[in-house]
Amino acid sequence: MILFLLFLVLLVLGIVYFIKSKKNNEPNDKAKKTLMASLVFFVLFVIRCVSVDAFMMLGFISFVLGIGYFVYCLFKKQPKKKAICMILAGFFIFGYAGCISDSEPTESSPEVSTTEKVEKTKKVEKVEVADLRNTDAQAWCDQNGFKLSKEEDFSDNVAEGGFISQSPAAGTKLEKGSTVTVHYSKGKEPTMEDKNALAKAESYSSMMHMSRSAIYDQLTSSYGEKFTAEEAQYAVDNLPQ
CATH class of the missing domain: 1.10.10.10 (Winged helix-like DNA-binding domain superfamily/Winged helix DNA-binding domain)
Known part of the structure; x- marks a missing residue:
């Protein structure tokens, strides 16, 4: 937000300087520099919106280059104003990016309720499936926490309504909540x-x-x-x- 405000302020000042220079027939160097600075802040704002990490890296690179340029100016005995500006700009960008990174909320995994934790750690109880041939299948499933699925098939050996088979077979250990399928006879298949x-x-x-x-x-x-x-x-x- 600060970068965008700086961009707007410099843009307005650049336009004012440009209009003023045109009216007075003066050189518009000041307007050009101000507009160029506004463009720089706009680019920084775009980079910051795209990625905070990239914005931080840009500041770090600017800071390192500024130090390198400063050392170069020392040896060459050249003005160090630009080098100092690069160092300050890099330091400002790097520090600002760090503040943004710290202030942004980090995603945390939703808290798991105590009941859900207990359910996850508790082993699922397994119950041995009974022989449902001579048992009320629905009543047995309701009492033991199973779901019942009834199927009807033709049978040449079992009278209509009689028990044919069950799945899984009797004696199988099955987790509660599972489905037990019982097949009943529809009688002989008609010719x-x-x-x-x-x-x-x-x-x-x-x-x-x-x-x-x-x-x-x-x-x-x-x-x-x-x-x-x-x-x-x-x-x-x-x-x-």
């Missing part, structure tokens, strides 16, 4: 004839409003659809209510 019988049964039910017993008789009749008793029974059992 193509079963599906055809069901389609016919749905047609008789919706279009002719026949009773289930009448549909069964029609499906198994030798004068009707000629389905087997098993196929007709599957169709009647799976008709929409």
Whole structure:
């Protein structure tokens, strides 16, 4: 902010000197020097905005060059005004950059609450999964801190609604909060004839409003659809209510 204010002040003074010299038909050397100084402060302001480290490095370089030039002037017995200005400018820039760096807040990691620290250091409890074949799976999962996922699959060996398998298997140690998947039977997978019988049964039910017993008789009749008793029974059992 200081650099920008200095830039504005010198810019205004340079413009005033330039206008004044034009009105009085005087040399505008003073205006040129003032405007050049304002340009220097503007460049310093831009560098400071881009990177404080780069701004600090610029001050350090200016300070070192100023000392080198001062020593050179001593040996050559030349005026040392420019060297002193370089040293002072470098010292000012380096010191100012250091003040900026110290005053800027450093990012700190958010504090972790005591509860979160305890949770992180505490080992996750593992529980042995029970055999859910003859157990209420939902009740067991609720009591032991597990999530239950129910899946239905066709099975030729397990009756509809019966237990097929579970994942992970019984006896596996699992962290609390994990998911236990239990597979239940949807009964035997219907054959193509079963599906055809069901389609016919749905047609008789919706279009002719026949009773289930009448549909069964029609499906198994030798004068009707000629389905087997098993196929007709599957169709009647799976008709929409």
